[in-house]
Amino acid sequence: MSKYKYIIVEIENDIATITFNRPEKKNAMSPDLHAEMCVALDEVAAAKVKVMVLTGSGNAFVGGMDLEKCFFDNWDDPEKFVEGIKPSFEWMKHLKTFPAVTVAKVNGWCFGGGMEVVGLCDIAIVAEESTWGLSEVNFGIFPGGGTTWTVVNNMPSRKQGLYYTLTADTFNGKEAVDLGWASKAVPLAELDAHTDKIVAGLVKKGRVVMQKCKEVYERIDNLNMEFPEAVDYEIAKLFELSRLTDDDWIRSGLQSFKKREYKPGLEEYKLTKDV
Numbered sequence: 001m002s003k004y005k006y007i008i009v010e011i012e013n014d015i016a017t018i019t020f021n022r023p024e025k026k027n028a029m030s031p032d033l034h035a036e037m038c039v040a041l042d043e044v045a046a047a048k049v050k051v052m053v054l055t056g057s058g059n060a061f062v063g064g065m066d067l068e069k070c071f072f073d074n075w076d077d078p079e080k081f082v083e084g085i086k087p088s089f090e091w092m093k094h095l096k097t098f099p100a101v102t103v104a105k106v107n108g109w110c111f112g113g114g115m116e117v118v119g120l121c122d123i124a125i126v127a128e129e130s131t132w133g134l135s136e137v138n139f140g141i142f143p144g145g146g147t148t149w150t151v152v153n154n155m156p157s158r159k160q161g162l163y164y165t166l167t168a169d170t171f172n173g174k175e176a177v178d179l180g181w182a183s184k185a186v187p188l189a190e191l192d193a194h195t196d197k198i199v200a201g202l203v204k205k206g207r208v209v210m211q212k213c214k215e216v217y218e219r220i221d222n223l224n225m226e227f228p229e230a231v232d233y234e235i236a237k238l239f240e241l242s243r244l245t246d247d248d249w250i251r252s253g254l255q256s257f258k259k260r261e262y263k264p265g266l267e268e269y270k271l272t273k274d275v
């Protein structure tokens with residue numbers, strides 16, 4: 001029997017899929033669900049998969065934090081209150097620096113904390129019909145627990161970030177692309193197939209190179225590096241990558257290109273070993 005009750009964890013062939021599974025509650029994230037996510041992310045990280053997909057059961061991705069179980073029910077017991085929400089901070093921080101490529105597959109309702117989850121993922125493939133919103137102001141708070149951070153770091157401008165924070169207006173999956181929350185939007189009927197195709201492409205690439213893509217992007221983004229520092233940092237990381245992969249990009253990737261076996265503009269080199 002699975003050790004998880006509120007999520008489904010599947011790990012197979014370099015891919016992990018975690019499904020938020022409280023469809024009767026629109027997959028709202030309760031303290032128990034958060035605690036399970038802490039364990040699940042450790043399990044997936046230890047499995048060294050290349051890609052981790054996060055999605056939801058039923059017609060919701062994540063309806064946000066469980067407003068009753070996380071907030072209302074525990075408010076008068078401060079210790080229990082903090083105990084209930086602390087695991088959410090833990091797994092969200094882990095998600096932000098997760099070693100595998102993280103893909104949010106947004107199949108439906110996506111509110112507040114659900115938007116935070118998507119905002120922390122590397123890639124988001126979303127249903128055009130999905131509905132998104134920063135609903136916090138509607139029940140009297142601001143988007144907290146890291147959600148405002150994801151607004152600032154995903155939305156293209158202050159005017160849009162503050163507009164959706166202050167009005168709680170909803171938007172759909174197509175608009176989510178323009179607003180910076182999603183990489184691609186497709187009709188719901190095509191969401192699974194489209195995501196599978198992208199994931200299949202990702203797992204053909206090297207584990208280390210994808211990790212280094214993420215690390216380099218993160219550092220340059222977070223430290224707001226100046227161009228000369230970024231150039232030096234990137235070349236140093238290239239040597240690190242080369243060492244970690246036993247120079248596979250030269251010995252296999254470019255060797256194969258030299259023989260005109262593939263076109264790097266359109267396809268990846270065939271990995272000869274697990275790097």
Ligand code: COA
Binds near residue numbers: 026066
């Ligand atoms: N916390 C706790 N319970 C939630 C929830 C949440 N964030 N989101 C949905 N639920 C519960 C509903 O209360 C309802 O429970 P019930 O069957 O015991 O009455 C159940 O899930 C189904 O939701 P319902 O509201 O009937 O579905 P709907 O399709 O009419 O509406 C939403 C869907 C998502 C628009 C609506 O549920 C909603 O506004 N949820 C809250 C969104 C939100 O503000 N999230 C917090 C962000 S941090």
